[in-house]
Amino acid sequence: MKRLAAFSLASGSLALTALTATATTAVADSSQCTTYVAGSYATCAGHAWFQSNGEHLYIEDRVADGHSVAVHYTVNGVTKTAYNRNSASGAVVDLNLDLPEGAVITYSVCLSNSSTDLAGSCSGGIRDYA
Known part of the structure; x- marks a missing residue:
């Protein structure tokens, strides 16, 4: 009986490890803010985030x-720009x-x-995965 309990515990641990590894691979979310511009512009006046x-x-x-706010993004070598003018x-x-699934996006x-x-307001690029 002790052997069976030890095997069950070890199997459960492996299953939990496999589940954890799978979950972290699927989660690939990122976020970027505009950078500081001298004068009245605030850091993170514009914000963009990707949800995989x-x-x-x-x-x-x-910031009013x-x-x-412009987002320049590239997927499969094609660059596009989208705006929030609201x-x-x-x-x-x-x-x-x-x-x-697995497509690479940089923005x-x-x-x-x-x-x-x-000038001076753009964030550095960030890379993420669908």
């Missing part, structure tokens, strides 16, 4: 500074990207003025 479950890229304008009191923009977030990025 469902492949959503969200864009948020956090009169600027839009102002700080507006809704978060949700891009449903519909990417294949950066910037403050924008009429589709032109404000």
Whole structure:
């Protein structure tokens, strides 16, 4: 009976380890903020985050500074730009990207003025997986 209990305990431990390894592999979420720009611009005035479950890229304008938030993202070598022009009191923009499992996405977030990025406002790029 002791041998059976030890085997059951060891098997349960292996199953838990396998489950944990699988769960962490599937979770790949990231977040980026605009950087500080001299003057009245705040750090993290624009924010973007990628949610791997469902492949959503969200864009948020956090500061009512009169600027839009731009996200430049690349998937499979194709770069696109999306904007949140809703102002700080507006809704978060949700891009449903519909990417294949394991696809690589890189993105950066910037403050924008009429589709032109404000110098010094862009985050460094970040890489994530669908």
